[in-house]
Amino acid sequence: MKRFPYAHATHPQWRMAAALVLAQLRAQMALPEQAAAPSLGLLYITDHYASEAQAILDHISAELREVTDWAGTVGIGIATNNAEYFDEPALAVMLCDLSPDQYRVFSGVAPLPASGTGDGGFVAHTALLHADPQLHDLGELVAELAERTQTGYVFGGLTASRSANVQFALGSAGNLRGQGEASGVLSGGISGVAFGPEVELISRVTQGAQPVDREREVTAVEDNVVLALDGEPALDVLLRELEIDLDQPEAAMARLRRTLVGITPPSRSGLDLDLNHPSHARGQFGPEVLVRHIIGLDPGRRGIAIAERPSLGARLAFCERHAQAARADLVRICSEIREELAPEMSGIGDVFTAPDDATPAAPRQIAGAIYVSCSGRGGPHFGAPSAELQIVRRALGDVPLVGFFANGEIAHQQLYGYTGVLTVFVHDGVPAA
Template structure:
């Protein structure tokens, strides 16, 4: 298996697609191509078809998926404020890549997910790119976890749109504006890495009162009281982190005696009721669940990413052939204050492997053996030669 990445910043859409494809193809001269992942910045939203046509003008590839995103990653660069097209090419896959498109069909009793049947017999690796407005990714992930354990999904929610109907997703030779696109990679070993951008503060608490996504009690007391207890003993530097937004972490594995950074599913706190002290979070939480308040922390996020990459590198059976990065659009300069943090860190610690990706409005990746939608993470699909 070999992987290459091509990049173009040409202002004209078709030229940008053709250039990115030609640059990637030069690195795989003579190879039989298996899969392409096309990622473009939102400067090309209205000309997404032209970018795709330019790619197909330069390369013949049997399977292609991709999207228009807020920003694009190529190599050790994260192009946050400039037009850019990246093409990730792979050759030598163990079996043919199978692209698909998913749609949610609304019914009187809920909805149906149509377009692809996930194989119950094998735990295949999948890449998935989803429109956050028209596709219920949480429903799909819940179904896979409950009914098809072992199926691995990685990817992200598309962040390049300017509202509903603004998404642009690529599948083979088509551009679609809703649903989700993906690719099944049978027989391929993808190594998932999910690095958190938040760290816990205070103590973990058992949820003793909850109604859906509303938490009414933590350890027998209102959540607002628990938070005040934490805030009164925080040092000044940690108090400052609270101004960047408070999150809640839901422990994924309840068997952990002392959960720490990386053991939580991070969700935002959407609101609070001053009269009752209850909080609303971005996930249904059951009584008996362990949770802990979290803060976004650049230093902790850097340490966590480095530790995850070092651990993955030591566990690999061979040299990494390349990777795809799905990094939160709240990271980058917004979190770290410098450009290219995640991409450059991966490049430094994994030896300059071919890397492409995009900034996502939610990152998809497994944690504790379960597929999940994350926030503020760097989710990396690492592929081994």
């Protein structure tokens, strides 16, 4: 595996942006340290180009004949190394130097087989997902897809678009019988790329909210209305801890709009809950916490309606989006990834590699990276244009990186909000002479 070529460009006309991207890719592919004939392409576009998605894929795939498989989607913004494109016409491409027998592009017309029943001997180890946010039972579908991988780990995000929610999924392995010739551009459903056990990934979740109160147990709940926390009416807890007075509605609503809830489901209570975990040591949420909106109050039952259906025994904490905490947590996950690449480091975070992998004689390196962040984050949240990706660049280094700003993020079989999911492809470094 060699370094992944990647490129990005913005232009009112998609053909001009594509020409710029293709020129960058060809220049990189001519370099000895870059992959010369990668077969998998990741394509992300902003929604300004959504109506031209098919034309863009047809043009780029025709120009890059060696790339036989494509995956990607649309976002309100797209991410690249050191830059963000928000609310402007732009596209980004990364060409992944992976063995064709170690990945499969999947979609509704080319489903991912159940774990252990892969076609041609392929066994899914992990998977990158792109999903339509309008899908019913989306959480269950993500979990079901995760069960089709050996590790149960999937990552990615929900498409974000003010027009068509398009996805790219064009695979050389073919489609279901009767589906005809696929165009590679889909609307609805879930698509992505499954990776085999020889594709080593390191993945991290960074949270964008900080708790403003301690965790409490959900002791009474009905559907999405939390009725009691630690045996006390949930609304009473909210009003007391946030110092909100409903007799002063304007001030109360201003505070409530800034307040979210962080939920730890009972089934995830053991994930990264070590008190020595860096995020907990700084009073920040770890990846086990799902951040959700407060969508209403129920004075009659003294309850709080939230955009989730928590179960009894879940843990809940009130929180707020916090740029400084988000910045520190983003630096943390980048630092952990860099530490994970050192030969002497092991057992930190989510590392997925072949069981018989030997410790390399030189530090491992990042061949490429995918970053999926919430569409409510990015430069505007971090204080300046492209600020979020500039933080990643400074902390992680100059690595090939593409991604998009999503309508929800996916990791650990869960749907997140206000988070960033950073995943890197790892290859062995060159041993010292």
